Amino acid sequence: MRLLVLGGTQFLGRHVASAALARGHDVATFTRGVSGPPPEGVRALHGDRDDPEAxxxxxxxxxxxxxxxTSARTRAAARQAAAVLGGVHGYAFVSSLxxxxxxPPGPVGPEDGEPTWNTExxxxxxxKAFAERVIGARVGRGFVTARAGLVVGPYDYVHRxxxxxxxxxxxGRVVVPAEGLAQPIALVDARDLAGWLVEVAEAGTGGAVNATGPADMTTLGSLLDLCREVTGGDAEWVPVPEADLLAAGVEEWVHLPLWLRQETARTAWDVDTTRARALGLPSRPLAETVHDTWAWQQQDRRPACSPNGLPRPGLPAELEAALLGSR
Ligand SMILES: NC(=O)c1ccc[n+]([C@@H]2O[C@H](COP(=O)([O-])OP(=O)(O)OC[C@H]3O[C@@H](n4cnc5c(N)ncnc54)[C@H](OP(=O)(O)O)[C@@H]3O)[C@@H](O)[C@H]2O)c1
Structure with missing residues (x-):
C-alpha cells in the first residue's frame, strides 16, 4: 500500500520507513529536508508541516x-494533517504519555479511563492531546494513537x-542514584514500536494505546549493569543518595538521564500496557537494544541534539567532580 511517514529521517520515523519498506509498501516521507534523507528506497517529499499548502x-x-x-509537535501540524489525510485507511499517530x-507522575491505568489534556x-x-483529537476526528475508525513512553535504540539522537x-x-567511578538503582523502569525499542505502528496502520486499528514496555521489565540498576557489560570497561558505581544529588543541583532526567526522584518514579513507571500487549507490541530483550544502540553509537552517531529545546542530557563535569570528590 502507499504509506506516508510524516517525519521519517531521524530516529523512530526512520525505523518506521525501513519497516514499511520491508513489509512491501510504497513508502514516502514528508520532512523539511533539514535532518537528512530517509532510508534508501523511500521517496522523499519535502515541505513544512505547519504550512497548509505544503x-x-x-x-x-x-x-x-x-x-x-512521528513528527507532530504543533497544533498547526495537526490541523494540516487532519485537513489533507482524513480519508486514509489507517493512521498511526505517535503521541506520548x-x-x-x-x-507525570502517573500512574497510568487503562487508556480509556485516563483524561488527556484539553487546554490551550x-x-x-x-x-499531542490536541493532535489526537483533531486528526482522530477526521480519520475516524482507523486512527490509532500510540502514547509512547521512553523510546530507545539505534539513531536515538536524544541521547539519554x-x-x-x-x-x-x-x-572509573561513576555517579549513580542510590535509591534509583532498584527503581523499575520501562522502555520500548524504536524498532519494535516502528514495526508495530506499521502493522496497526495496515490493520486499521483504532483507539489509544499506552505504547511502552511492560512495567516490570527491568530496573535502572540492571540497565546500567547491562551498559557496563556491553561497553566493557571498569566502571565502578558510586551510589549517591537522592538528597545529596538534589542538594548539589542535579536535575532528574536531565543531568542523570532516566533517573527520576523517588516521589515521581514510584508512579511514573507504573503504566498499564495490557492493550499494547494484546495488540502485539513486542518487547525485545533489553540486552539486544543496549548492544545495538552501542554498536550504532560507535560507528555512526550524529551529534546529540534535543527536540523542543530541552537541555542536552548528561552530568556536567564540575557536578560530577564535586559529587565524587566528597566520597
Ligand atoms: N524519544 C522518546 O523517548 C519519546 C517518548 C515519547 C514520545 N516520543 C515521540 O516519538 C516521536 C519521535 O520521533 P522521531 O523524532 O524519532 O521521528 P523522526 O520522524 O525520525 O524524526 C522527526 C522528523 O520530523 C521532521 N520534521 C521536524 N519538523 C518538521 C516540520 N515542521 N515539517 C515537516 N517535518 C518536520 C524531521 O525532518 P526535518 O528536520 O528534515 O524536517 C524528521 O524527519 C515524536 O513524535 C515524539 O514526540 C518520543
Whole structure:
C-alpha cells in the first residue's frame, strides 16, 4: 500500500520507513529536508508541516492509504494533517504519555479511563492531546494513537541511554542514584514500536494505546549493569543518595538521564500496557537494544541534539567532580 511517514529521517520515523519498506509498501516521507534523507528506497517529499499548502503540494497525485505520523509537535501540524489525510485507511499517530493530564507522575491505568489534556497551552503534552483529537476526528475508525513512553535504540539522537553508554564506557567511578538503582523502569525499542505502528496502520486499528514496555521489565540498576557489560570497561558505581544529588543541583532526567526522584518514579513507571500487549507490541530483550544502540553509537552517531529545546542530557563535569570528590 502507499504509506506516508510524516517525519521519517531521524530516529523512530526512520525505523518506521525501513519497516514499511520491508513489509512491501510504497513508502514516502514528508520532512523539511533539514535532518537528512530517509532510508534508501523511500521517496522523499519535502515541505513544512505547519504550512497548509505544503503537504498537498508535495503529495500531488500520490494519495497515501496509510500514514504513520512521528513528527507532530504543533497544533498547526495537526490541523494540516487532519485537513489533507482524513480519508486514509489507517493512521498511526505517535503521541506520548505526556498527553495524559496526570502523567507525570502517573500512574497510568487503562487508556480509556485516563483524561488527556484539553487546554490551550502550547506545550508538548497538550499539543499531542490536541493532535489526537483533531486528526482522530477526521480519520475516524482507523486512527490509532500510540502514547509512547521512553523510546530507545539505534539513531536515538536524544541521547539519554546514549549518554549512559558513553559515560560507563569511559569507566572509573561513576555517579549513580542510590535509591534509583532498584527503581523499575520501562522502555520500548524504536524498532519494535516502528514495526508495530506499521502493522496497526495496515490493520486499521483504532483507539489509544499506552505504547511502552511492560512495567516490570527491568530496573535502572540492571540497565546500567547491562551498559557496563556491553561497553566493557571498569566502571565502578558510586551510589549517591537522592538528597545529596538534589542538594548539589542535579536535575532528574536531565543531568542523570532516566533517573527520576523517588516521589515521581514510584508512579511514573507504573503504566498499564495490557492493550499494547494484546495488540502485539513486542518487547525485545533489553540486552539486544543496549548492544545495538552501542554498536550504532560507535560507528555512526550524529551529534546529540534535543527536540523542543530541552537541555542536552548528561552530568556536567564540575557536578560530577564535586559529587565524587566528597566520597
Ligand atoms: N524519544 C522518546 O523517548 C519519546 C517518548 C515519547 C514520545 N516520543 C515521540 O516519538 C516521536 C519521535 O520521533 P522521531 O523524532 O524519532 O521521528 P523522526 O520522524 O525520525 O524524526 C522527526 C522528523 O520530523 C521532521 N520534521 C521536524 N519538523 C518538521 C516540520 N515542521 N515539517 C515537516 N517535518 C518536520 C524531521 O525532518 P526535518 O528536520 O528534515 O524536517 C524528521 O524527519 C515524536 O513524535 C515524539 O514526540 C518520543
Amino acid at each position: 503537504l498537498p503540494r508535495a503529495l500531488g497525485e500520490w494519495a497515501p492509504e496509510l500514514v504513520v505520523d 505526556n498527553a495524559y493530564r496526570g502523567w 497551552d502550547d506545550d508538548y503534552g497538550p499539543n 541511554l546514549g549518554w549512559w553508554l558513553e559515560r560507563v564506557h569511559r569507566g
